[in-house]
Amino acid sequence: MNNREPFRPSKPTAGSPGTPFHPAKPTARLPGAPLAVIAELTHRCPLRCTYCSNPLQLQPAANELDTAAWLEVFAQTAEMGVLHAHFTGGEPLLRPDLEQLVRGAHDAGLYTNLITSAIGLNDRRLTALEEAGLDHFQLSFQDSEPEGANAIAGVPVHDKKVSWAKRLSNGPFAFTINLVVHRQNLDHLEQMLAFVESFSPQRVEIANVQYYGWGFENRARLMPTREQVDRTIELVTAFQERMRGKITVDFVLPDYYARYPKACMGGWGERLLLVDPSGDVLPCHAAKIIPGMRFANVRATPLREIWESSEAFQRFRGEEWMSEPCRSCERRTQDHGGCRCQAFLLTGRAEATDPACSLSPDHALVTERALETELVKVGAASSEAKSPAWNYRVNPR
Amino acid sequence: MDSGSHPKLARGCKLRTREDGDYLLMPESMLRMNRTGCEILKRCDGAHTVEQIVAELQTVYAGVDAQKLSAEVDSFLARLKERLAIVEV
Numbered sequence: 073m074n075n076r077e078p079f080r081p082s083k084p085t086a087g088s089p090g091t092p093f094h095p096a097k098p099t100a101r102l103p104g105a106p107l108a109v110i111a112e113l114t115h116r117c118p119l120r121c122t123y124c125s126n127p128l129q130l131q132p133a134a135n136e137l138d139t140a141a142w143l144e145v146f147a148q149t150a151e152m153g154v155l156h157a158h159f160t161g162g163e164p165l166l167r168p169d170l171e172q173l174v175r176g177a178h179d180a181g182l183y184t185n186l187i188t189s190a191i192g193l194n195d196r197r198l199t200a201l202e203e204a205g206l207d208h209f210q211l212s213f214q215d216s217e218p219e220g221a222n223a224i225a226g227v228p229v230h231d232k233k234v235s236w237a238k239r240l241s242n243g244p245f246a247f248t249i250n251l252v253v254h255r256q257n258l259d260h261l262e263q264m265l266a267f268v269e270s271f272s273p274q275r276v277e278i279a280n281v282q283y284y285g286w287g288f289e290n291r292a293r294l295m296p297t298r299e300q301v302d303r304t305i306e307l308v309t310a311f312q313e314r315m316r317g318k319i320t321v322d323f324v325l326p327d328y329y330a331r332y333p334k335a336c337m338g339g340w341g342e343r344l345l346l347v348d349p350s351g352d353v354l355p356c357h358a359a360k361i362i363p364g365m366r367f368a369n370v371r372a373t374p375l376r377e378i379w380e381s382s383e384a385f386q387r388f389r390g391e392e393w394m395s396e397p398c399r400s401c402e403r404r405t406q407d408h409g410g411c412r413c414q415a416f417l418l419t420g421r422a423e424a425t426d427p428a429c430s431l432s433p434d435h436a437l438v439t440e441r442a443l444e445t446e447l448v449k450v451g452a453a454s455s456e457a458k459s460p461a462w463n464y465r466v467n468p469r
Numbered sequence: 470m471d472s473g474s475h476p477k478l479a480r481g482c483k484l485r486t487r488e489d490g491d492y493l494l495m496p497e498s499m500l501r502m503n504r505t506g507c508e509i510l511k512r513c514d515g516a517h518t519v520e521q522i523v524a525e526l527q528t529v530y531a532g533v534d535a536q537k538l539s540a541e542v543d544s545f546l547a548r549l550k551e552r553l554a555i556v557e558v
Contacts, residue, residue: 153487183483208481209497243480248496275553320552
């Protein structure tokens with residue numbers, strides 16, 4: 073018994089038990105241990121979603137890490153203090169060793185999260201995942217309506233997903249439904265919210281498309297209108313209120329319409345590391361688009377060394393790389409200058425302030441794009457016919 | 470939360486400790502916990518009642534006003550319940 077132990081349960085701030093998480097000081101050259109590892113097990117996928125966050129340059133199957141190499145990744149990340157392991161792809165279920173990898177991560181002490189379309193799941197694999205210790209299952213939907221969903225996915229898989237969602241609402245895992253929203257489906261958001269609610273998941277994620285990779289290619293058809301965004305905020309806020317204590321509702325705004333940029337990845341090299349199918353280690357999903365970046369590989373270098381000192385992780389870590397208006401901005405410790413990949417995609421300069429920021433000298437690149445979206449909308453009743461065709465994601469060799 | 474109810478960490482929620490502190494892990498999010506929060510959560514096992522948790526904490530935090538302690542535990546659990554990290558069994 074320690075009678076000098078101070079009694080300090082969390083500060084009673086709204087909805088935030090415990091001390092809020094404070095990331096490592098942004099100026100620190102050696103950050104704390106990462107909080108999460110994103111394991112892109114494969115880039116292969118049965119779906120062809122037009123907003124896939126995978127890079128345009130997909131890793132071929134022949135480059136994929138084998139079972140032993142992935143198990144080594146989880147052993148090393150757990151040893152570093154990593155807490156969450158996110159299993160994603162492509163479609164992680166295409167790896168026949170998924171269950172074995174989940175078990176390895178779980179046994180190493182990691183919290184295991186599977187991000188999937190459920191295509192490739194069956195009763196046997198569901199049981200195996202449960203026995204392997206899977207903690208959380210995230211199923212994504214393209215729409216509430218089969219027609220719209222299948223048009224986005226490029227394959228008719230909607231009905232199959234619906235039947236898995238019904239199964240998973242009663243366990244055996246914590247269950248999230250992720251709903252990706254964009255111009256093509258936001259006009260029936262109310263219907264989509266009722267649809268996800270009907271499965272009673274613990275958590276719902278309403279995520280606007282992010283414009284990298286395939287989403288950037290299809291920006292002209294995916295970008296919502298201002299009116300849609302305003303209506304979305306209204307509906308989602310009401311939904312969050314109604315679901316309080318029943319379903320956790322997380323909402324990702326489209327940052328083209330935000331005033332300030334998102335704190336991408338919680339800061340470059342501050343909280344997360346991503347291992348791609350070939351074992352290359354990246355600070356974020358899209359980092360390979362930035363020219364001149366070299367990525368260390370887990371086959372050759374220990375993960376701790378990659379995290380602490382590799383060129384790719386050091387490049388935009390902290391604040392030294394920043395120029396104005398970020399450098400003297402008081403928000404720099406919150407948003408870390410926004411997203412490096414978006415800055416590069418829009419301005420050609422990865423070190424620029426994210427143009428999603430209203431303080432960026434390049435902000436017009438974002439507002440003009442939003443304005444074009446408005447013009448397409450009012451321009452013609454047949455605007456869809458004039459929009460470019462979908463650029464569907466392909467499969468790697 | 471009723472003093473006789475048995476709080477328990479919800480499915481998909483876990484308490485983990487690493488070098489820089491204690492974390493409550495939840496689906497795709499986490500909360501850093503201080504020592505006291507951790508002492509409460511460790512006892513949210515579905516076996517302890519709220520009343521029993523408070524009684525045990527009184528031995529850990531001797532000298533803290535019992536009523537204050539009980540109110541703090543209540544509000545802590547209520548907030549985690551609203552976040553769906555705690556269920557009552």
